[in-house]
Amino acid sequence: MTNSWNFIYAADMQPGSPKSYRFKPAYAENWRTARRQIMDRHPEFLLIGGDVTRDGYIHRWELEEMKADFDGMGIPYHVIPGNMDTGNKHTDRTSGRPDRNDVTLNMTSEELQTFESVFGPSSWTFDHRNVRVSGFCDMLLGSGLPQERELWDWLEKQANRPKSDHNIWLMHYALFLDAPDEPAFDITAPEHYLDWYFCVDQGSRDRLLDLLKKAGATRVITGHIHCRKEHVVDGIHFDLAPGIAMGQWFDRWPDGDASLGFLEYTVSGKRIEKRFVPLEHESTRTDGYGPGGHPLPEARDYSLAWETGGQS
Secondary structure (H helix, E strand, O other), X not given: OOOOEEEEEEOOOOOOOOOOOOEOHHHHXXXXXXXXXXXXXXOOOEEEOOOOOOOOOXXXXXXXXXXXXXXXOOOOEEEOOOHHHHOEOXXXXXXXXXXXXXXXXXXXXXXXXXXXXXHOOOOEEEEEOOEEEEEOOHHHOOOOOHHHHHHHHHHHHHHOOOOOOEEEEEEOOEOOOOOOOOOOOOOOOHHXXXXXXXXXXXXXXXXXXXXXXXXXXXXXXXXXXXXXXXXXXXXXXXXXXXXXXXXXXXXXXXOOEOOOEEEEEEEEOOEEEEXXXXXXXXXXXXXXXXXXXXXXXXXXXXHHXXXXXXXX
16 A cells, blocks of 8 residues: 555664673674665664673673664664563562572663663654654653652553554563463462563553553563563554574474564555564574573683673
8 A cells, every 4th residue: 555654663682792691692793784775774763672791781882882783773763671681570589590589680770771771762753644653761660660650650651642553562571371360470480480481460551551541552562581472452453472592482382483683664654564574594503602691701702702702
């Protein structure tokens, strides 16, 4: 249609850096492939759903390098942080996993401030044609940090604004995994650790869903899981988006798809269509160094780095 136009959502690129204590060149190559494909599609704007870095919550320079990378694309863009950029959602208990200490991974006010000093406010909204997009840092929910109260106040204000044809929201964590009324997951139960890790905790979830309904939300796009899936609840489309660096949790849903790529949305008046755009080439490199996941501080060995100048 001649009046149709497009925008793109991309997330979880995590390219990392050879100056860090860990680096997977395949992730960086996958981001370069996605970056070129996004530019070739000439979207009117780009939405970036977090995890733009591998260790941005430790290395400010990773955030700065990615901002320069986004600036060079020549496309208006809007970014929310992911947990690799600012730290994880909060817990007062650890899972007991030997490869991480969950309490020490809680996002701090200082980490969020560092992100915002590079990319600007982590809560934002804008209108483009007949589409409104709002994004925020959902790692604040249930954190008790000073910024959490500010976020809830901001969310209340957005919920009371005049409605738009398309009211799209960006979060990093999924609001829920299967249904909004699913119970709170126990971080200490090994069989439910990933359930806990990948979604918003109950309590904050109910309150947020009520605000999304009040705001007239039509679509909520989330990253973090790196596996594509869609839910529809009360007329709201919940798009669990693909990752770019690597796929994850491919066996969580029978119809889940962990293929790498990004989402393209085409708007035609009051219609909006979603399309998955796979990476044209997925890197097959297996070299690199350092641990995955959320390593303990003692596992951060900068002597492994291929380049110097990055130690935090």
